[in-house]
Amino acid sequence: MIHLPKSRDAWPSAHFNTTLKHELEAADAGQLPLQKGLALSSYVSEEPFSVIIIDATDDAATIRVKASILYAGIIAGCSCADDPTPLDTQTEYCELQLEIDKLSAETKVKLLAT
Numbered sequence: 001m002i003h004l005p006k007s008r009d010a011w012p013s014a015h016f017n018t019t020l021k022h023e024l025e026a027a028d029a030g031q032l033p034l035q036k037g038l039a040l041s042s043y044v045s046e047e048p049f050s051v052i053i054i055d056a057t058d059d060a061a062t063i064r065v066k067a068s069i070l071y072a073g074i075i076a077g078c079s080c081a082d083d084p085t086p087l088d089t090q091t092e093y094c095e096l097q098l099e100i101d102k103l104s105a106e107t108k109v110k111l112l113a114t
Contacts, residue, residue, distance in 0.1 A: 001107060001108060002027055002032075002106075002107050004020065004100055006022075007019050007023050007024075007063075008063065008101075008105040011056075011058065011063050017053040017056070020067075020098075021052075025049065029049055031109070032096065034069065037069070038092055040090045040092060041073025041089070042075060043073065043074055043076075044071060044072075044074070044092075047089065049070060050071070051069055052069075053067050054068055058102070062101060064097065064098070065098040066096070066112070067098060069095070069096060070092070071092050071093075072089040072090065073090050074090075075089070075090055094111060
């Protein structure tokens with residue numbers, strides 16, 4: 001679970017999407033289910049990822065956000081000493097559902113089927 005206090009505090013202002021985008025992009029990619037979202041590669045690259053906010057709604061206790069993530073996956077060779085295959089990256093895409101608790105800013109993240 002990650003914490004997004006700046007995003008929680010920005011809700012429901014006009015700056016919410018920008019704040020959430022920056023806060024998510026500053027988070028450790030390991031806190032997001034990006035590995036499960038891979039479709040074209042073997043594992044998630046350490047390159048920065050990009051967030052696009054698709055939709056955001058709320059109820060009394062939770063802010064719900066649908067976001068798309070563009071990130072790089074690595075296609076690697078067999079890692080043998082004589083393997084000439086260089087590490088190669090492939091652009092990956094997934095959609096996430098975020099549920100931000102309005103009191104604690106604790107955020108549940110779920111991978112959506114794309």
